[in-house]
Amino acid sequence: MQFGIFTVGDVTTDPTTGRTPSEHERIKAMVAIALKAEEVGLDVFATGEHHNPPFVPSSPTTMLGYIAARTERIVLSTATTLITTNDPVKIAEDFAMLQHLAGGRVDVMMGRGNTGPVYPWFGQDIRQGIPLAIENYALLHRLWREDVVDWQGRFRTPLQGFTSTPRPLDGVPPFVWHGSIRSPEIAEQAAYYGDGFFANHIFWPKEHTQRMVGLYRQRFEHYGHGSADQAIVGLGGQVFMRKNSQDAVREFRPYFDNAPVYGHGPSLEEFTAETPLTVGSPQQVIDRTLAFRDYVGDYQRQLFLMDHAGLPLKTVLEQLDILGEEVVPVLRREFAARRPAGVPDAPTHAALVARRAAQAAGDASGQASAPAAS
Template identity: 75%
Template sequence: MQFGIFGVGDVARDPVSGRTPSEHDRIKAVVEYAKLAEEVGLDVFAIGEHHNPPFVPSSPTTLLGYVAARTERILLSTSTTLITTNDPVKIAEDYAMLQHLADGRVDLMMGRGNTGPVYPWFGQDIRDGIALAVEKYALLRRLWREDVVDWSGKFRTPLQSFTSTPRPLEGTPPFVWHASIRSPEIAEQAAYYGDGFFHNNLFWPKEHIQRLVGLYRRRFEHYGHGPADQAIVGLAAHLFVRKNSQEAIREFRPYFDNSQAYGHGPSLEDTMAQTAVLVGSPQQVIDRVLTYREYAGGDYQRQLFNVDGIGVPHKTVLQQIEMLGEIVPVLRKEFAVGRPAHVPGAPTHASLQAAARAQVTSHSEEAAR
């Protein structure tokens, strides 16, 4: 099972100090978080894509390419890549290039985004969101898997004898997670292709997540990719941890209450009870995360934590990552208990290559019979 951190790169005022970091400060801080995540033994670092204030990561591949040059082991991902407003040709090229630079340490999370005005900025209509996601991803898969592509569709000009370059590293495209918090069509899309499904469950109760992840699992099996418990599932949580729960809640409360995402709604306590906002001691965090098997409908493959943003100061974020480095080994051990042997781990470049080689061998053996 993979554990890591993710962020959206928001520039927010610290309600305690009154300070608002600059865009430059936030970009440099995100790089530092990625490096520290690797140092403390986390598996994944993911950054979102946004094209509007107060967010800075408008070019996640640029940022991740920079991080790739300064890390050696950690897997680099997105949270998310906007399949709706990006050109599939550019996605194919950018992430294949990043894959080469990072020696395969790359996957990506496809999403429609949650900011309506972005659509017209890139010449699209938000009312076409699902159709855009379906058509553009179908093209992206072909661009990565076929050396020469002829294609026509509704949302871009046709392609004739087109080859996307560079080709995926060693002929193996990056693994794709489809991210959604409310759309059964996206769960269906992930299941159809046998890709991963990631639910960013920060704002939703358990029952909602169970329904959507359960749909994905059932449809994964329906399409012949394996039994439902072998489907590839990822979940998210918002983390703030201190040595004891009283200290954690007291320190986090002003950030929660003044946040554009959380503030002026249900209380911190109600939100913690109903969603994946984790505020407490290390043991409380461990105990709560272990219950996420219920959210995921069984054992799952990836757990990401949001530890920065909403004005939390840089020094505090670094402390959160360090404490997460102490929590994750316990989670690894506990999640391994009783995990069925047939439930796969999270895909990596190496595991995808091994699966492809095994498939070739199987086909060769069948042909020889």
């Protein structure tokens, strides 16, 4: 199982000091957080994509390419790549290039985003959000797997004899997660292609996440990709930790109360009771995270949101130390002990290359033996 962090890259005033970091400071902080994630032994760093204030990560592949050059092991991903407003051709080429630069340590999460004005900024209509997501990904899927593509659809100019460059590393595209908060159509899309499904899991009650993941698993099996428990599932989560829970609650409360997304709404106590947000001791985070398995089944990737709402970089780095030293080692051990033998590991580039080679060998063996059998 993979453990990591994802960032939305918000530039938010620290409510305890009144200081707002500059965009430059926030971008550099995101890089520092990614480097720290590798240092403490996490598996994944993921960045969102946003094109509006107060967010800075408008060019995820630029940032991930820079981080790739400064890391050796950690998988680099997106927490959202806007499949609706980005050209599939550009996505295909950008992420294939990143694959080569990072030596395969790349995957990607497709999403529609949650900011309505972005659509007209990129020449699209938000009312077509779901059809755009479906059509654009259908094209992207082909661009990574076919050397020459002819294409005609509703939302972009046709392609004739087009080859995206560079081709995916080792002939294997980046693994794709389809991320969603609330759209069953996206769970269906992930299942249709046999891709991963990432449930955001940070705003809604567990019953909602359970329904979404359950739908994806059911449809994954329906499309013949394997049994429901072999579907590839990822979850988001939010945590803030101190040695004792009272200190964690006291320190995090002003950040929660003024957060851009959920500030000035439900109380911290109400939100932690109704969603997976955990504010407390490391043991509380361990217990709460292990309980996710009770309602989504065994899953492959757990990402935590830790650097939002104006939290200073020093605090976020302290949180990563706690996560890497006290929480993740226990989670690895406990999840591994409870996982049935048939549940697959999280996909990696090396594993996907090996699977492709095994399939090719099997196909060749079948073709070679067919004449003798007849």
